[in-house]
Amino acid sequence: MITEEDRFRDHLKKKGLKFTSERKLILKEVFSSHKHFDVEELFGRLRKKDRAISRATIYRTLPLLIESGLIREALRCRDRFYYEHVFGHPHHDHLLCIGCGKVIEFRDERLEKLQNEVCKKYGFELIEHRLGIKGYCKKCQKKISKST
Ligand SMILES: [Zn+2]
Numbered sequence: 001m002i003t004e005e006d007r008f009r010d011h012l013k014k015k016g017l018k019f020t021s022e023r024k025l026i027l028k029e030v031f032s033s034h035k036h037f038d039v040e041e042l043f044g045r046l047r048k049k050d051r052a053i054s055r056a057t058i059y060r061t062l063p064l065l066i067e068s069g070l071i072r073e074a075l076r077c078r079d080r081f082y083y084e085h086v087f088g089h090p091h092h093d094h095l096l097c098i099g100c101g102k103v104i105e106f107r108d109e110r111l112e113k114l115q116n117e118v119c120k121k122y123g124f125e126l127i128e129h130r131l132g133i134k135g136y137c138k139k140c141q142k143k144i145s146k147s148t
């Protein structure tokens with residue numbers, strides 16, 4: 001079985017780049033949890049393990065991980081990008097709470113099928129899609145109704 005490390009190492013090799021200890025650390029941290037993450041959060045986690053790591057290194061490494069097909073930009077909220085695993089993670093879509101930042105993952109076959117039908121109708125070849133619904137989760141809805 002190919003691991004995320006094999007995949008990343010191969011990609012770096014193709015680009016003539018080295019699998020440095022920093023890149024390895026970032027890869028490990030990204031794949032240590034299945035949750036969505038953004039740069040700040042990842043930076044905080046990595047900082048605890050390696051004081052020398054910089055944001056710049058993370059910003060340079062994330063595009064490499066995306067190119068390798070390991071992660072993707074999943075959502076964007078308040079100018080922050082959230083990433084998630086693609087590798088070993090089946091397709092799904094997102095509900096995103098703009099009140100508290102909670103992310104709910106879902107997959108609904110009816111939606112998937114409908115999107116295929118739309119593409120077919122327009123003679124369009126589907127490669128990938130990203131569906132993100134923004135709104136308020138149950139908890140935040142309650143907060144809003146209390147404050148008004
Ligand atoms: Zn979908």
Ligand SMILES: [Zn+2]
Pocket residue numbers: 097098099100101102136137138139140
């Ligand atoms: Zn919420």
Ligand SMILES: [Zn+2]
Pocket residue numbers: 036074084092093094105
């Ligand atoms: Zn997700």
